[in-house]
């Protein structure tokens with residue numbers, strides 16, 4: 001049996017809608033008593049899920065998993081993520097031979113996890129770089145000092161930048177995104193999670209970028225030129241500003257393309273319409289006003305206007321239940 005943390009087990013059971021959190025807690029206590037304390041709360045949760053016919057993650061999951069769904073002890077795990085960081089390979093002596101180990105940090109929209117490569121496996125990721133997409137197949141998961149690690153083992157394999165696969169948003173779960181009040185945001189570089197209500201929305205600004213280096217390109221007579229890459233097929237990009245208020249203060253949130261798409265719940269093709277028909281955006285503004293969002297990002301001082309801004313990285317709709325639970 002692999003270890004699914006109790007909190008995750010409970011979440012899965014509650015998600016099924018068959019039990020409320022309160023009912024589940026009392027059922028778990030009941031079960032532990034019933035079995036004279038011979039099962040842990042985790043064990044009891046497993047039994048309850050079973051009785052209710054709720055499917056929990058299984059050990060052999062050939063299906064592609066999200067990082068959040070990966071637990072220590074799992075086998076045959078496949079996952080796709082973006083490489084956030086690649087650590088220097090290290091060599092070590094093992095008896096008379098020299099061993100090699102290298103690890104990297106992989107992330108998707110649900111979290112991050114370390115992937116470890118041993119000996120000749122290290123060569124598989126020799127050319128890998130941050131921002132590359134990596135698919136890991138048929139690997140296993142173990143815990144090292146309380147942290148999950150993916151190992152390839154004998155059967156595992158990896159594909160670097162597999163065709164047709166992309167990872168748009170990475171959720172970096174770290175202390176860096178500590179919940180803060182807007183009045184606490186002071187320094188450039190401060191990272192935080194804030195929850196606020198949108199009180200003002202500005203028109204999006206559109207521009208074009210080089211598909212190779214993402215830098216802005218200049219336009220002249222319908223052709224786009226990148227300072228580095230010459231004439232390119234430019235990609236449309238945009239940025240949107242909105243002011244958030246959490247009762248302690250206000251800050252201007254800067255939403256780049258991906259974040260704007262999440263904020264508006266629209267695809268690029270839908271947002272692009274406003275480039276030609278800006279008056280249509282008025283309705284979007286009206287809809288956004290008064291909406292509550294949970295944002296993770298980084299504080300930045302805009303020197304030109306001498307004001308603090310919040311460069312948004314992750315956009316989520318705030319859930320009143322979660323906020324209430326936090327207050328309790």
Ligand SMILES: [Zn+2]
Nearest residue numbers: 210213226229
């Ligand atoms: Zn370029």
